[in-house]
Amino acid sequence: MGTEISHYRTIVLGATFTGLGAALEDTDGTLVIERTALVGHEFINSFNPGRGWNDTPLSTSGASLREELRERGILSDDGLVHLPALAPVLYNRIYESGLRVFLLTEVLHVEEKHDYVEVTIHHASGRSVVRADRLIDTRTKAVMDADKTARRINAMLLYVGETPLDAVMPDAFVVPDAETEIVKGKLGGELILKLAIGNEDDWVQARSNLNRVWTDRTGEWLDWRICAVATCFEIEMAACSSSGEGRIQRLTSAAYCNPLEAYEAGIEATGRKVS
Structure with missing residues (x-):
């Protein structure tokens, strides 16, 4: 049966x-x-x-x-x-x-x-x-990849500086040759860094690009750290x-x-x- x-x-x-x-x-x-x-x-x-x-x-x-x-x-x-x-x-x-x-x-x-x-x-x-x-x-x-207009790898950021966060809260992340965006979460100091990647980039390439961009940060961003990287890509x-x-x-x-x-x-x- x-x-x-x-x-x-x-x-x-x-x-x-x-x-x-x-x-x-x-x-x-x-x-x-x-x-x-x-x-x-x-x-x-x-x-x-x-x-x-x-x-x-x-x-x-x-x-x-x-x-x-x-x-x-x-x-x-x-x-x-x-x-x-x-x-x-x-x-x-x-x-x-x-x-x-x-x-x-x-x-x-x-x-x-x-x-x-x-x-x-x-x-x-x-x-x-x-x-x-x-x-x-x-x-x-x-x-299908042809239907995607954008892909991003995103990371949660953590502030580790000594200056009170309210006085140094940044709203832009600029690195040459990279398309980035900063998005705020609901909690104080909750920031997400978004980095545009190519449709053909795999996880190794995407994380490598993220690490490169983060290493090249300057100024107020030196007091921030990546505390977590997303486990799947953002698709647009x-x-x-x-x-x-x-x-x-x-x-x-x-x-x-x-x-x-x-x-x-x-x-x-x-x-x-x-x-």
Whole structure:
């Protein structure tokens, strides 16, 4: 006797903000598959807080998330966010909702059949097959290099100087032959350095470029240190959805301006409207 194949209304690839936005609207009928043990990693682990948090039209679900982030002191009224604190909020929502999430699970094959989508996966329990009426792919992995308009490697910075931080808080980082940006987090002294890299740069080349740029810093930046480097690249691309035809929809979460906008894109994929 063969093993019965689980069938869901929706399978979501990637425990991203977009993926969880869609999945949490239908927890009983959705399975989320994530190859890492991380959630929201396309923003959190790339050290990309995004922009325009207060400009995103929100549904009831999205407004609830934003309000929780403000109540917990994670998001300020002017749109500054403490990125590391976002993940526990998402994990808690997954736990409280009972949403099925397969972490540390590799997707081996996706095939669209006549009346369902079949996904072959591999995790600690071995190889298996799951099916769904439709599939939403929110992974950055599925994005072709030609669709990316920019890539960045980002780093968290730490101030180690003796002068009070309020008196020396810099707002620009200028190094010859490098495209950089400084972004502030919600906490005092929380700065993120963003460095543009080429579409073909791998991790070795990207980190080498970051080290070179940081070594060449001068002036007030000599009192700062890199305390952490992002574990995935920030990707910039035009936010778009694949055609509504067929049972597979692609919504790249990293393409949106901020985590809330990405979350709303997932909600909209379920047919809910923002206010």
